Amino acid sequence: MSAVIRQVSQRWLGQEAIPLWPCVFLFATAYYAAAWLGRSLSVTGTINVNFWLPAGVYLAVLLLNPRSHWPWLAASTPPINIMLLYRLYRYFRSS
Numbered sequence: 001m002s003a004v005i006r007q008v009s010q011r012w013l014g015q016e017a018i019p020l021w022p023c024v025f026l027f028a029t030a031y032y033a034a035a036w037l038g039r040s041l042s043v044t045g046t047i048n049v050n051f052w053l054p055a056g057v058y059l060a061v062l063l064l065n066p067r068s069h070w071p072w073l074a075a076s077t078p079p080i081n082i083m084l085l086y087r088l089y090r091y092f093r094s095s
Contacts, residue, residue, distance in 0.1 A: 020069055027061045028076045035084050047088060 018026070034053035042050040054077075061073060 018065075020072060023061075023065060023069060024072050024076050027057070027073055028080055030057050030061075031077060032080050032084070035080070039084075039088075047092060 031054045034057045035049075038049050038051045038053040042048060058073075058077070062070060065073065
């Protein structure tokens with residue numbers, strides 16, 4: 001299974017893998033953007049998010065990267081979630 005994923009990622013990316021730190025930065029940026037897109041697609045006036053799009057981004061990035069990158073990718077999401085929760089807290093507190 002991992003050989004198939006590696007072949008698909010090589011064809012799709014045109015290289016074996018993106019280096020670690022640019023990959024973590026791109027993943028964090030895409031995760032943040034997907035979270036705000038999911039929030040904008042949700043019902044306004046509530047803190048609930050109906051579509052959590054970052055889950056799909058997370059899965060795709062994990063499947064397209066070697067397992068040695070997974071801890072760094074996983075470590076990049078909690079700060080983003082904290083930042084998003086803080087922004088939502090400020091938004092709902094001001095309204």
